Amino acid sequence: MGSLGSSEEGLVADGVAADALADYQHPVSVEKFRKLGYEVVDMICEYMSSAKQRHVMPDVQPGFLRPQLPASAPQQPEPWQDIKKDFYDKIMRGVLHWQSPHFFAWFGGNTSGPSILAEMLIASLNMIGFSWQSSPVSTELEMVMMDWLGKLCGLPDKFITAASSSADQTTSDAANGSSSNGTAAAAAAKPGGGVIQGTSSEAVLVAMLAGRARALDGQPPEAALKLVAYGSDQAHMCFKKAAMVCGLQHTRLLKASAEHDYALDPKTLQEAIAADLAQGLIPFYACATIGTTSSCAVDPVGELGRVCQQHGVWLHVDAAWAGSASILPEQRHWFSGLEHVDSLSFSVHKWLLVNFDCAAMWLADTTWLKEALSMTPIYLRFTGNVHDYKDWQIPLGRRFRSLKLWFVMRMYGAEKLQGMVRHHIALGQWFAQQVEADGRFEIPVPPRFGLTCFRLKGADNATNRQLMEAVNAQGVIFIIPTELSGQLTIRFAVGNANTQLEHVQRGWTIIKEQADKLLAGSISSSSSEGAAGAEQQQQQQE
Amino acid sequence: MGSLGSSEEGLVADGVAADALADYQHPVSVEKFRKLGYEVVDMICEYMSSAKQRHVMPDVQPGFLRPQLPASAPQQPEPWQDIKKDFYDKIMRGVLHWQSPHFFAWFGGNTSGPSILAEMLIASLNMIGFSWQSSPVSTELEMVMMDWLGKLCGLPDKFITAASSSADQTTSDAANGSSSNGTAAAAAAKPGGGVIQGTSSEAVLVAMLAGRARALDGQPPEAALKLVAYGSDQAHMCFKKAAMVCGLQHTRLLKASAEHDYALDPKTLQEAIAADLAQGLIPFYACATIGTTSSCAVDPVGELGRVCQQHGVWLHVDAAWAGSASILPEQRHWFSGLEHVDSLSFSVHKWLLVNFDCAAMWLADTTWLKEALSMTPIYLRFTGNVHDYKDWQIPLGRRFRSLKLWFVMRMYGAEKLQGMVRHHIALGQWFAQQVEADGRFEIPVPPRFGLTCFRLKGADNATNRQLMEAVNAQGVIFIIPTELSGQLTIRFAVGNANTQLEHVQRGWTIIKEQADKLLAGSISSSSSEGAAGAEQQQQQQE
Incomplete structure (x- = not known):
């Protein structure tokens, strides 16, 4: 037994020295x-x-x-x-x-006073809320906050956890004017609900795991090798990463063309699924995007959803950045069709003033998620109100992140949150107008959600990269490139909570000045790596 | 194109109203x-x-x-x-x-003043450090802090990231007396290093993904169906969950017997691997535990590592709780043999005063981890000093968690941290002695790392559950059960930063009093669910 490290003396040590039991003093007292x-x-x-x-x-x-x-x-x-x-x-x-306020790279990552105050309390209570029992209040607040946020975003009823009473439901409809118009009784019967994941990447993965569990139910082991997942070639890298984690043999990055503003055509998906079915493969999961990282392209989720429903394919919508814009009624048309999708997620920590990490995810039916991630056999799971959120995610432990949502939504209120997002979109439009009015530039895709993609007209990738690098080298603003149809394109993403018109103006002034210099030949021409480098950099974006 | 949501007017809106561009005012000012x-x-x-x-x-x-x-x-x-x-x-x-201080359930989850101060700054800077570029300082501090912590734990050199100069290395050896006795040049050549994961569960999963990438390299797709992962039946549930996420067809929970204090016998692993090889399967991954959740059993990692190395099996060591005890020289014998393992992890957020989340993970060779998790083709990856930590984990975004380690290690210092862990282990020993001295109880496994497992001698599971529930019902302390060889056993885990002898004494007094009442028949006998319920509860532990 020696090799197994069992203690050689008795099970219990003979005595403990008194000084080993003396009170331990922390070096930082409460007063300090x-x-x-x-x-x-x-x-x-x-x-x-x-x-x-x-x-x-x-x-x-x-x-x-x-x-x-x-x-x-x-x-x-x-x-x-x-x-x-x-x-x-x-x-x-x-x-x-x-x-x-000069951060115009990737997409923003906003913090706020209320969110910091909540983080202070979260770090102090330090509950590890893996199950209801281990942290009743964090579990319950998360359920309610995901309903608040879901209603604020106008999500279909199927994603909203049951209201506990019809009085509750009435209050909700009256106060919020949301789309939650089901009866409390109907809502109570639904297995849908929301959960806070760390990141949108994790939401895309767990949705894939849920879809896999559903597709493989009752299938022989070899079926796993036939699974096919679909996304557009504009989908975030986390879609491919999720497919790698799942060990998929077939991952389709379907062409989203410039003709469709880089959105995925439902016909393309339909044809790809038909071709895979003809080969005896098993289409099981698709990831659509509302607001791609590259250019804020919006996939038509309703039509894609109908295609997926026809073939039993799980449709997840990744709205990591743009999801926050759904709190604005005038932007909500981009989100139509969500009643046809299985799950969706967005990174609240990007735009809505809740600091990282806090990614909201909703599912229409959580049965398969739990089947994929719970260790508890289905017949032993609670069917009542108890959520053990460990069964909704990859990690076991979880932070009390819903407190941040609670503080931010209460200390801002819906209108102030809407005001900020609306402001950023307006600033983005202002920027796009300046670019359009300057004949040297072109804007290859419609500006949306605060993002404008632009480039020097008729210039090659190396020249556009040179412009971007010269702008960043001024040491004020920060922008990054992407690639659209092989062409290096500069992204200017407005979305920092501190950004006002003056900062966007300053950014535009720097861009113009550097373009002047570049076109006058005063910046020496370089043998830049061009689009390949741009693509590599864009892939790193969340 | 209508269905794809392209704007029908021109690409850029015609004008932005002036009031939409007016400065946005946050409701919480800096002074507020x-x-x-x-x-x-x-x-x-x-x-x-x-x-x-x-x-x-x-x-x-x-x-x-x-x-x-x-x-x-x-x-x-x-x-x-x-x-x-x-x-x-x-x-x-x-x-x-x-x-x-009355928290004796699961294992602890400690916060501390220095850690809260760091969280305040983390939430305020709110960097989303997925790549070096996106947050240079959080990437670099994490590399250095994982070295600090690894040295404090006496880890073998292969887990320590290269020291940048021989001067550095000299300082390290002199100041710390750690096992880092390699030359700087040798260290610089190594591909090993540390990373902060959110939880130990994630470390167990990403290690499995790395092992899978190594095992499947150059294999046909069908090989994935032949992969076999090994853990003991005492391994944490996250091992099984990781296997589910990976979609494994073969997961072996090898019997760890009472005879070996619930540690995994290397012969058992050797035989299981041989049997699977004989069937044409592919053993690829094993998860050993130092300090199981159930009873703090310690698998003999050195011997298991030699078995694994013989068969090209990746060995990960999950020391979620007990890892923190490796900062004590007198406890380090439990960690011997780490030079034969591929990776290890422990939850710093459990015991070492860094609030959740912060799980330390080290790998001897990160090549296969990056192969499993990076989207960047191997020939485009930086080979220099740049770490893009997104390639070491499942999520893309990451928090500046290393700042918490930096604040805690500096504001406590190594000796004060050691003092606290030593104190808890002594308090655990004191408790075990009381239990042993009370003839009504038995202690089925050696108390270790602050944990004592005990039960009423000769009593059935229902009676022991009744005792535990009666103790918790007093509303002071909180303890949970486990199951050992089918017998419900009560766990008493000392490890909260506020716990002093008086709190352990109070816990023991309550247990004794409730045992008195129970054995005198004054608590009514219940038809408790016994061990099945205990197992379910224990499975929820991290």
Whole structure:
């Protein structure tokens, strides 16, 4: 038994020295924490105030930090003032400022005062809410908050967890004017509901797992090799990554053409499914996108949904960025047809002032998700009100993220949230108008959800990359490229909570000035890697 | 094109109304945030002070919260005082107090002042660090912190990322006395390193994905159906869940017998692999545990590693709870043999005062992990110092979690961290001694890492469950059951940062009193579900 490490003495040690049992003293007392807590609040306020003038990109190179830090942890506690000094001298120097109003790269990632306050409490209660029992309140608040958010987004009833009473339901309809017009009784019978995932990537994966569980039910093992998943060639890289995790043999990236503004044509999906069926394969999952990372293309989810329903294919809608825009009635037409999809998700942490991480996901029927992810046999699962959210996700433990949603929705209110998103879309339109009015540029796809894609007309990829790099090199704004039909295209994405018209104007001024210089030949021509590099960079986006 | 939602007017809207471009005002100004920030710091201090007397379990039933909340988000901002009142009246009433010193359930989940301070800054900077470019400093600090922590745990050199210079390496060896005795040059050549995952569950999964990528390299698609993964029947449920996510056809839960204190015998693994090979299957992955959830059993990882290496099987070590104990030299013998494993992980957020989430994972060679999880073709990946941590995990986005490690390790220092873990282990020993000295109880497995498993001698499962429920019903401490060889066994896990001897004494007093009453027949006998229920509950543990 020696090799198995069993203790050689008896099971219980003979005695414990008294000094080993003496009270343990933490080096940071409650009163010291109070003082430092106030100090950190002040640091945050200073950051919030200065972020408005801050440039986005840090001036550091890979490997900059290690030489500045000791190789090992200290033996003894270090004074706060030393740590604070290092925070400013070493950490802040290497921060890419996602909170800068000059951040026009990828899509935004907004935090807010209310969300930070909630995070403080979340970190202090530190509940690990894997099951109802382990954290009753975080489970229950999450259920309610996902209903609040779902109603704010005008989601079909099937995604809203049962209202607990008809009085509740009446209040909801009156107060919100949402599409929740089912009766409480009907809602109570539905197995749908919402869950907070860490990221939209995880939502795309767990939806795929649910679809797989449904498709393989009662099938022989070999059927797994015949599964086919579909997305457009504009789908986020997380779709391909999910397919890799699932070990799929067949993943179709269907062509979404410029003619359709890079949206997936339902006919293309229909034909692909028919061709795979003819080969004896099993179409099981499709991922549509509302607001692609590359160009904010919008797949027609209703029509795609009808195609999927016809063939028993699970349709997930990834609206990572644009989902937040569904809180605006005037943008909701982009989201029509959701009654025909199985699940959808968006990253609340991108646009809606809830800091990372908080990705909202809704399912019309959670049965197959639980079948894919629960260890509890189906006959032992609670059928009542108890949610064990561990059965809705990959990790076991989970944070009390719904508190952030609660604080933000209450301290802003629906109208203020709508006002900010509407403001960003208007700023995006203003930017697009300037670009269009400047004859040197072209805009290859309709600007949407705050994103404008543009490039120098008639210029090659290397020249457009040169322009983008020259703009970023000014050290104020930060933009990134994408690739559309092989052409390097510059993205300008408005969506930071601090961005006002003046910041967009400044961005446009820099772009114009650098274009002037470039076209006048004063920036030397480079042998840039062009579109290949652009695609690589775009693939990294969430 | 109508169905694809292309705009019918020109690409760019004709004009943006001036008022749509007017500056957006957030309802919470910086100065208001400062005031509320101080107030929340005070709320946290109050919670910290009162947590020491707090009982663990809330008195709520499923569905308690929804009737207390509106059915929809408010339209207008609500006053902070209303939200604060609701926080106390509605949220706090449903909290299970993981920070209570009377928390002896599952394993602990500790937060600390320094960790909360770091979370405040993380939430404020809100970098989404998927790649080096998107957040240089969070990527680099994570690399260094994983080295600090790895050295503190005495990990073999192969898990430590290259030191950047020999000066660094010298400092490290001198200051820390760790096992890092390789030369800087040798270290620089290694492909190993550390990463922070959200949870240990995710580490177990991504290690399986890496093992699968290695095993299937160059194999035909059908090979996927032949893969076999191994764990003991004491392995955490996340091992089975990972196998489900991977869609494995063959998952072996090998018997870990009472004779070996529920550790996995290397012979058992050897025989299972041989039997599967004889059937033409492909053994590819094994998950060993140091400190099982059920009883803190320790699998002999060195011997298991040698078996795995012989057959090209990836060995991952899940030390979710006990990993933190490796910071103590006197506990390190339980971790011997790590030089023979491919990867290991532990949940820093359980014991080491870094609040959830923060699970440390190290790999000896990250090549196959990236092969499994990167979208970038291998020939385009950077080979230098740049880590794109998105390629080490399932989600794309990631939080700046290394800042919590940095604050905690610096504000505590290695000795204070060691002191706390040592204190908890001593308190666990004290408890075990009391139980052993009381002739009515038996201790079926050696107490370890603060955990004691015990039961009423000669009593059936229903009676032991009754004792546990009677103890919890007193409303002070919280304990949960497990099942060992079909027998319901009570777990008493010491590991909360606020727990002192007095709290363990109080727990023991309650247990004794309830045993007195039960054995005197004053608690009515129930038809409890016994071990089946215990197993179900234990499965929920992380």
